[in-house]
Amino acid sequence: MQLAAHHPPDRNFKYWIIAPAVFLLLAVGLFPLIYSLVVSFMRIDMMDTDTSFAGLYNYKQLFKDARLWQSLLHTLIITAVALPLELILGLAMAYLFLERMPGRQIFVSLLVLPTIISPIVAGATWRLLLDNQYGPINQILGWFAGQRVNLLWTINPHLVYPAIIFCEIWQWTPFMFLILLAALSNVDKSQTEAAEIDGASFLRTFRYIVLPAIWPVMAIAILIRGLDLFRIFDIIWALTMGGPGTMTETISIYTYNQGFKQFETSYTAAIAFLVIAILTVVVTWAIRRMGLAK
């Protein structure tokens, strides 16, 4: 007699179980991405009822948009100045706190505070601190100058970049510091001691012993901060809103302006995909270059 009920277990059953979760992920993750790609090929803005297919029109517009390339340049300038400074300062602080000293843990906790604060709050706070009339920074500078100082930190074209970069460094150097401190603590102490006895200078020890050891962690920290800096928004929004004029408009701020002030929905989608394309190329190159794929 055949055992009719005896059939092999349904191997596909497990897929049915996770199907709802996968569907949910796709719905909230992949769908908007694809939908915005579709939108970028259309002619949608919030002022017009015409939503016809536009082909590559929006992408062609990108190349003619001087303000877009200006904002990319602003983004690159901020990244190129702030990233190395955060790295060097963070590394120097990490070296400083590598030594055991009384109160070390309290100092480390205090130093990390800026990173915990929400960037928009940090920006708003600095906006007040840097206020030309009532801000304590001009007041303190005034004590040293011996006269009233009235520096327009968020308006003066010569001062806006220093102000933005300063706030950015103030907020994110602790992030570098913390990661590099952890990396440095893991360097075998006897190796650096051996180098000390071998007569190696600080730089030589760093180059041949410390840097190779902390490199994987440091590279990832650089990558994370680099990506964050490329998307910088909050601090600038709070300090200058991209001004004076469009002088400190970064790619994120420009995209926001296009999307939610000009209501150029389709064009904004095209900008977003340009940014995705740029970041994909840069990150892929960086990962290969930094040897992180190994």
Place this chain on the structure above:
Amino acid sequence: MSDLKITKLNKHYGAFHAVKGIDLEVPSGEFTVLVGPSGCGKSTLLRTIAGLEEASSGTVEIGGQDVTWARPRDRNIAMVFQNYALYPYLNVKDNIAFGLRSRKVAEAEVEKRVKRAAEMLGIAHLLARFPRELSGGQRQRVAIGRAIVRDAILYLFDEPLSNLDAQLRDDMRVEIKRLHQELGRTMIYVTHDQIEAMTLADRIVLLRDGLIEQQGAPLDLFERPKTRFVAGFLGSPKMNFIPATLTETGVALSDGTALELPGRRGLKAGQAVVLGLRPQYISMAGQALAPGHARVPVTIELVQPTGSRVQATMPLGGASIIAELAAHDVSRPGERTAIDIDMTRAVIIDPQSEQVI
């Protein structure tokens, strides 16, 4: 001339007093071994000599110069670390050459000296390898190569063999001794292994609780220990300690056994002491009793053969003692026999002061 002179050296770690006012002088070309149980301050002392730890007080002179506050690099020393401390991202050749290049030695000279050191240590074929591609023994050789390639006044070794397995340790010990004989340099070697200390040292400095307990030639310490600690620390198997009472001419054990102490006069009869007997100076009772020996009947309790010798455990005078006998002297526990003790080698210790009388 002495290459190292330490005067009243102290080292505190917070409330912990690791090195307690040590004076030490190491003559040129000598192989000095700092030995002691863990926590005795030997590694701290070595690291203070190297400048890796700051002295709390006292002075360190290397090659006639006061280097108490000098940086490690300015002390003209080379050091071999317990965990090798090879530079993982440099190959063997660059590891060995690192110190020379740091000191801006001409590249031709670097090549020559690295080659010579590598040949001396039998690692010339490994120069292109990286540390992770080497075995433990090979890594140790590279670490030693990195030290001897330098032209230093002092060569410091911090327990260099403790990470190796027993067989390799024996081989490397021979190697290090041979190197010292060839190079004739001043070497200071830290270990907790008394066999390493005995075999390698020109002079042993035995440390205990941050103080020098006794220093001298290995045999001097072995045969004429000044304290119970020294007597017990050096030698394997360890010295036997038996409680005893002094008599006019020797000692009496608690079971009534009387043992003569030849050549000793003016003993304070009645004083409680500890009798120290090395297992090596106890033998099976032969035909005639050799002069200065005492014959005692015993019952063997335990037998541990080691090949050429056998370690026999037996009760004597209320203590359990070990005798190192010839391989075929005893074969099984329970055997009733007699032993001859070389009383000229016996050590008498005051149980209060722990000093040898």
